[in-house]
Amino acid sequence: MTNNLDDELHRALRAVDPGEEFTLRVTERIAQQPMHSRYSVPPAYRWLSVAVLTGIVLAALIAHDQRLRHEQQGLEARRQLIEALRVTGEKLDLAYRVVNDDAHPASGENSGA
Amino acid sequence: MTEADTCTTEDSLSRALAGESAAFTALVRKHQCLVYSLGLRMLSDRHKAEDLAQDVFLQLHRSLASIESAAHLSFWLRKVTINRAIDRLRREPRYEALLLQEGVYLGSDASDDDPLLQRRLRDLVGRLPPAPRAVVLLRYQEDLDPTEIARSLSMPINTVKSHLKRSLAILRPAAARPAQLRNLTLPLARNGQ
Numbered sequence: 001m002t003n004n005l006d007d008e009l010h011r012a013l014r015a016v017d018p019g020e021e022f023t024l025r026v027t028e029r030i031a032q033q034p035m036h037s038r039y040s041v042p043p044a045y046r047w048l049s050v051a052v053l054t055g056i057v058l059a060a061l062i063a064h065d066q067r068l069r070h071e072q073q074g075l076e077a078r079r080q081l082i083e084a085l086r087v088t089g090e091k092l093d094l095a096y097r098v099v100n101d102d103a104h105p106a107s108g109e110n111s112g113a
Numbered sequence: 114m115t116e117a118d119t120c121t122t123e124d125s126l127s128r129a130l131a132g133e134s135a136a137f138t139a140l141v142r143k144h145q146c147l148v149y150s151l152g153l154r155m156l157s158d159r160h161k162a163e164d165l166a167q168d169v170f171l172q173l174h175r176s177l178a179s180i181e182s183a184a185h186l187s188f189w190l191r192k193v194t195i196n197r198a199i200d201r202l203r204r205e206p207r208y209e210a211l212l213l214q215e216g217v218y219l220g221s222d223a224s225d226d227d228p229l230l231q232r233r234l235r236d237l238v239g240r241l242p243p244a245p246r247a248v249v250l251l252r253y254q255e256d257l258d259p260t261e262i263a264r265s266l267s268m269p270i271n272t273v274k275s276h277l278k279r280s281l282a283i284l285r286p287a288a289a290r291p292a293q294l295r296n297l298t299l300p301l302a303r304n305g306q
Contacts, residue, residue: 027138
């Protein structure tokens, strides 16, 4: 009985060929699809391209950050140089005044006498 | 599938991946029986089956790069066809169990190939709930064993065996003598599950 039912089911559920027209309709529908979506990129390449893009973006961000830091270091050096020049100028001015005062000490005394 | 068939499919697969449309057409031609028949038996409608089969092949065309071998291709086609068919059935209105006509014997007494009985069996299989129907189709149309069916449907093997056993218990009276046919109902078909 079971074997009989098995056999009958095998016979009843035999595969059916939809025919050559079906094949043509499928190929027509595929031909109507836009070219770019026909063959998708293999997953490995997709991950590789994502990794490369991420790498490029990271490298650009790091380069930008380094450039900003370099600029800030330059500005800081400039500020320090200006400060050093200012201090040097003040010292030279002081020294000039001291030397100048030492060179004419008598003028004040003479004029006072 | 014979070794030669496998080689041919592998060859068509690699050529289709390289963009050769004739190779993809060969793949369609080779597997259209499988896909269309599963769709037909699942949906019990030629137009819906053809529509489903076309959608499956279009999806295959888009996913060709993910197919690893000829065996994987058959596995993929079965899985996608059954899943799509079950999705469609879930969207359709539910149906009620039918009472078979009392005392009508659907087969002839002694015949190896009984068209009436086969038609009735197909009809009954088409009235099984989607999951057991898929199990019966993969078992008797595709000749898969329970382990392969479980893998194809992502279902525990015990569930597959249970679906098979219960479905056969429902189908068995259809191939039986008139005395066994009285008041036969199809309780599984009531909830669409």
